[in-house]
Amino acid sequence: MDERGxxxxxxxxxxxxxxxxxxxTITGSYETARDVVQEAFARALRKxxxxxxxxxxxxxxxKIAVRTAYEHRREMAGPSLNGTIESALVEPERDPxxxxxxRTLPVKRRLIVFLRYFADLSYAQIAEVCAVREGTVGATxxxxxxxxxxxxxxxxxRERR
Amino acid sequence: MRERFDALSxxxxxxxxxxxxxxxxxxxxxxxxxxxxxVALVVTGLGFGGDVVGLFDHGKPxxxxxxxxxxxxxxxxxxxxxxxxxxxxGQLPRERCRDGVPEVREIANDGTRFxxxxxxxxxxxxxxxxxxxxxxxxxxxxxKIGMLGCNxxxxxxxxxxTPKRPITVDIALAVKPHESRARITHAxxxxxxxxxxVGLVAKSGFVLKTGIKGHTYDFGHAVPLRDWVALVAYDDxxxxxxxxxxxxxxxxxxxxxxxxxxxxxxxxALPAGPPLQHGETAxxxxxxxxxxxxxxxxxxxxxxxxRRLERGARPGLFCGDVAFGxxxxxxxxxxxxxxxxxxxxxxxxxxQYGGFPSPPYDYCExxxxxxxxxxxxxxxHELVEVPFTAVGRRYLNERATARDLAYLTRTRKMWPIRKxxxxxxxxxxxxxxxxxxxxxxxxxxxxTATPPPGKVGIWSDGKLIxxxxxxxxxxxxxxxxRGMRIGANNIRHLxxxx
Numbered sequence: 001m002d003e004r005g006x007x008x009x010x011x012x013x014x015x016x017x018x019x020x021x022x023x024x025t026i027t028g029s030y031e032t033a034r035d036v037v038q039e040a041f042a043r044a045l046r047k048x049x050x051x052x053x054x055x056x057x058x059x060x061x062x063k064i065a066v067r068t069a070y071e072h073r074r075e076m077a078g079p080s081l082n083g084t085i086e087s088a089l090v091e092p093e094r095d096p097x098x099x100x101x102x103r104t105l106p107v108k109r110r111l112i113v114f115l116r117y118f119a120d121l122s123y124a125q126i127a128e129v130c131a132v133r134e135g136t137v138g139a140t141x142x143x144x145x146x147x148x149x150x151x152x153x154x155x156x157x158r159e160r161r
Numbered sequence: 162m163r164e165r166f167d168a169l170s171x172x173x174x175x176x177x178x179x180x181x182x183x184x185x186x187x188x189x190x191x192x193x194x195x196x197x198x199x200v201a202l203v204v205t206g207l208g209f210g211g212d213v214v215g216l217f218d219h220g221k222p223x224x225x226x227x228x229x230x231x232x233x234x235x236x237x238x239x240x241x242x243x244x245x246x247x248x249x250x251g252q253l254p255r256e257r258c259r260d261g262v263p264e265v266r267e268i269a270n271d272g273t274r275f276x277x278x279x280x281x282x283x284x285x286x287x288x289x290x291x292x293x294x295x296x297x298x299x300x301x302x303x304x305k306i307g308m309l310g311c312n313x314x315x316x317x318x319x320x321x322x323t324p325k326r327p328i329t330v331d332i333a334l335a336v337k338p339h340e341s342r343a344r345i346t347h348a349x350x351x352x353x354x355x356x357x358x359v360g361l362v363a364k365s366g367f368v369l370k371t372g373i374k375g376h377t378y379d380f381g382h383a384v385p386l387r388d389w390v391a392l393v394a395y396d397d398x399x400x401x402x403x404x405x406x407x408x409x410x411x412x413x414x415x416x417x418x419x420x421x422x423x424x425x426x427x428x429x430a431l432p433a434g435p436p437l438q439h440g441e442t443a444x445x446x447x448x449x450x451x452x453x454x455x456x457x458x459x460x461x462x463x464x465x466x467x468r469r470l471e472r473g474a475r476p477g478l479f480c481g482d483v484a485f486g487x488x489x490x491x492x493x494x495x496x497x498x499x500x501x502x503x504x505x506x507x508x509x510x511x512x513q514y515g516g517f518p519s520p521p522y523d524y525c526e527x528x529x530x531x532x533x534x535x536x537x538x539x540x541x542h543e544l545v546e547v548p549f550t551a552v553g554r555r556y557l558n559e560r561a562t563a564r565d566l567a568y569l570t571r572t573r574k575m576w577p578i579r580k581x582x583x584x585x586x587x588x589x590x591x592x593x594x595x596x597x598x599x600x601x602x603x604x605x606x607x608x609t610a611t612p613p614p615g616k617v618g619i620w621s622d623g624k625l626i627x628x629x630x631x632x633x634x635x636x637x638x639x640x641x642x643r644g645m646r647i648g649a650n651n652i653r654h655l656x657x658x659x
Contacts, residue, residue, distance in 0.1 A: 003567075003657035006533060009177055010571065016175030034174055042183035056646050057659040098165055117166035122583045122645055 004048040007057055012041050015058065015120075019065055022119030026069040026111075036072050040065035059128040062119065066129060101151035105144055112140045113148075220268035223277060228265070229295070231304035236289065237262050239309065240281055242515035244493055246484035254484035254491035260515070263287075268321060269351055271375035275305070276351060278321060285514060287311035288320040288329070288351075313514040322353030327403050328378070328394045334409065343409040344386050349379040357397045361407070364388035370395075429507050431456060438521050440547030447478075447525045447547045453511040455480055455496075457527055457545070459504045466544045471502050473529035478506045480525040482518045483556040490556060490654045493518045523553030535568035536601060555634055556655075562632040563655035566640050569617060569628055570647070570658060574598065578626075583644030587623040594619045594626065605629070611637050 012019075016037065023040075024033035044051075044061045051060050102110055108130075115126045116137075123141075127134040225233060238244060241258035248254040261282035269276040270293065279287040291307030308331065312318045322328055329350040334343040345361070352359060352373045359378040360368040367387065371378050394403040436448035436456075444466045448456045457478050459467050470476045481494025495517040497508045506527065511517045527545035541564035548554035569575065574597055582588040589597065591604035598619070605618040608627040612618025620627045625648070629639035640658055641648035647658050 003533075007571075007657055007659050012175065012177055012180065014576070017173050020175070030174075037175075038180050038183060041180045045180065045184045052653075058645065095165060124644075124646060 002048075004051065005045055008041065008044050008048060008061065011058060011061060018119050019062070022062075022114055023065055023069045025114040025118060026066065027072055032072060033069070036069045037065060040068045043068065055128050056125050059121070059125040062115070062121065062125065062129045097152055098148075101148045104151060105147060109140050109144050112137055113144045116141055220266040220278065223265040223267050225262055225265060229303045229305065232306050235304070235306050235309060236265060236279055239516055240283065240285055240287070240311065240313070240514050242283065242511075242519070244482075244515075244518050246482050246491055246493060248484040248486040248491075250486070252486050253489055254486040256491070256493060265289075269376040271377045271379070274349070274377060274379065276377065277306075279309075279311075283515075284316065285311055285313050286320050290331070311514070322351050322356075324353070326405075327353040327356050328359060328392070328405070330392055330405060332392075332407065342386075342388065345380075345384040345389060345407075345409065347380070347382050348384055348392070349377065351376055352378050352394065355396050356394045356402070358395045358399075360393045360395065361389050362391040362393055362404075364390050368393070428503070428505060429454060429509065431507075438525075438549050440525065440549060442545050442547060445527065445545045447527075447545070449480065449520045449522060449525065449549075451520060452509070453517070453520060454507060454509050455525060457506040457525075462504050467502070469539070470527065470529045470544055476502045476506075476527060476529040478508050478525070478527055480510055480518070480520070480522040483523045483552055485552065485555070488651055490559070492556070492654075521549065523550045524548045524557055526557075533568065535565070535572045536599075541565050541568070555632075558633045559636060559638065560655045562630050562638050563652035563658075565617065566628050566630055566638060566652055567656040567658040569598070569602075570640060570642050572598075575642075579642060579645050582624060582626075588621055588626065590623065591619055591621045594621055608641075 019037045019040070020030065020033045023036050024030050027033045027036055040061065043064050047064075051057065102113065105113065112126055112130060115121045115129060121129065123134050123137045126132075126137045130137070225236070228236060237258050238256060240263075241260055243259035245257050245259055246254055247257050263279040263281045266278050266280075267275055268278045273293060274290060275293050277289040279289055281287070287309055288311075289306045289309045291305045293305075295303055295305040296307070297303055310320060310331070312320055319326070320329065331348070331350050332345055333347040335346045336343050348361065350359075353376075356373055358370050358372050360370040361380060361384065362368050365388070369380065369384070371380050389407045389409050392405045392407050393401050396402050431448075432450045432452050432454060437451045438447075438449040440447045444461070444464045445457055445459045450456070455478055461467065475498040477496050477498035479494055479496030481492055481496075483493075484491045495510045497510075499506055499508070511519070525547045526543040528543040533539070541561040542557065546557050548557055570579075578588050578594075588594075591606075595602045595604040598617075602617045602619050603612060605612060605620040605627075608620045608622075608625070610618060610620065610629075612629055612631060614631050616630070618629045620629075624643070626642040627639055628642070629637055631637055638652050638655075640650035640652055647653075650658060652658055
């Protein structure tokens with residue numbers, strides 16, 4: 001394989017779980033996320049000559065993965081009424097409080113949160129994947145963190161009572 | 162917060178071989194589809210009496226200068242038999258096709274999809290099509306051409322409608338494992354004068370019709386799964402005037418890639434007469450013939466180089482031309498991989514329709530997949546490199562230096578440092594980095610400082626890391642790393658850095 005192929009393989013071996021967990025928030029299950037990630041990396045391998053190396057390789061593959069995940073969701077269920085596809089925790093029962101808190105976030109903000117915490121992407125990479133400014137990512141994450149912490153705090157308080 | 166998310170992570174069930182398998186399966190399926198569609202294209206439709214239909218207006222010219230860089234590359238060089246590189250002092254090197262450039266004409270446009278006819282000086286004709294607004298590649302490049310079909314295998318075949326064949330047919334097929342027949346995922350094409358609708362006919366007699374818009378028809382991507390047997394063109398009275406068979410059986414996904422008695426093709430014979438170019442290394446010779454045949458011979462199959470190539474994957478013989486200008490290399494190379502490795506490797510670098518550079522070449526090499534770790538014993542040169550020209554030698558040397566820097570940026574030691582900087586933490590100093598990587602790396606006092614020959618210089622301010630190295634010719638190569646991103650560098654066109 002050429003150098004780009006090797007780089008993609010290296011990325012896969014290092015970051016597969018992050019990809020799978022991040023994509024699972026879009027597809028709704030780890031099984032389908034695995035299929036999507038496999039397909040996304042296969043697409044990246046096939047299209048590797050179109051990657052010019054001007055941005056991050058990881059963000060480039062993530063863009064492909066997110067697009068593939070959306071395609072998969074559309075194929076399986078059709079788009080939601082407002083034309084967007086929601087992302088959510090795959091197994092909400094493992095942390096119901098966090099799942100509930102996440103559900104209160106707007107859809108786009110939720111995806112950015114998932115890309116940050118599940119996919120472990122930097123602000124710049126998230127900006128590249130979501131086609132927004134880096135500042136927007138920072139502001140969104142800051143707001144989301146505050147909102148989540150408040151909601152989780154309320155949850156704790158309720159539990160103590 | 163991060164800990165709560167980390168706790169939700171599932172098990173690692175990744176499998177890289179499965180990804181590679183998907184790529185291979187897709188390639189095989191594409192080959193099968195191409196074969197099936199090619200069969201459909203060469204079958205002449207049944208003739209019908211009546212008015213002459215299918216005459217086609219050959220449209221308006223499209224200047225090559227109006228095409229994006231990506232589209233120009235596809236249009237000009239895909240079928241060029243004589244590609245040459247041009248470099249002028251102070252200017253970026255560029256490719257030129259000595260056969261001449263194609264004439265491009267827009268022959269149809271229904272408002273959403275365009276069709277261009279590309280007529281080449283060599284006599285070939287291609288049909289390019291794509292969405293009128295183009296598409297942006299994942300890397301930010303822009304192109305309009307989505308499909309390119311040419312008559313290189315059948316020069317008498319027209320890529321536009323004719324009275325004999327008043328519609329063209331572009332069909333994409335896909336097979337799912339549980340389905341017994343191919344699914345038509347897209348069916349579209351051009352329609353000549355007098356054609357007012359086109360229908361897909363099923364074995365049961367059911368007809369799915371679509372109208373003509375701007376000399377085109379398009380069934381879209383939602384063609385139902387049926388036993389389609391033909392594509393039919395109708396005139397304005399609804400009369401069938403042309404019929405072309407459609408093959409959705411047998412399932413193309415089950416076609417054998419190679420027959421059971423497959424034998425690799427025999428090694429091509431050497432042409433009479435001396436080679437155009439001859440090069441030698443300590444373990445192998447490479448000869449280039451005017452016919453584009455390149456022949457490599459290993460002196461021994463027990464040498465360390467041979468054993469390393471055998472140990473790796475997919476050894477291949479490659480040759481190319483290079484040009485340098487305005488700080489950038491341009492490389493046009495071709496070749497083929499061969500497995501298993503043999504003492505004599507021979508390959509013809511070219512096809513009947515071009516797209517490959519022609520001899521004499523600036524360099525040839527036998528490469529393989531092995532090593533590729535920073536500072537390992539494999540080095541950064543290919544195991545057999547034969548420069549035929551001074552610029553070829555310089556290219557191979559600078560590529561090796563560039564690889565050294567590229568591999569350094571992705572070492573296991575560098576990766577966590579880059580991740581930490583990416584998270585906003587302060588990275589190590591130049592001295593700490595140099596100590597981490599051993600005696601080949603020396604700390605530099607300034608980011609633009611030149612390292613001593615044979616050493617890798619490293620500079621860091623805790624956020625930005627700059628690695629630099631002198632090539633054997635004395636050119637300073639460098640790469641800037643900003644966390645997980647690669648910043649300014651002059652090695653991008655020599656090695657893949659990420």
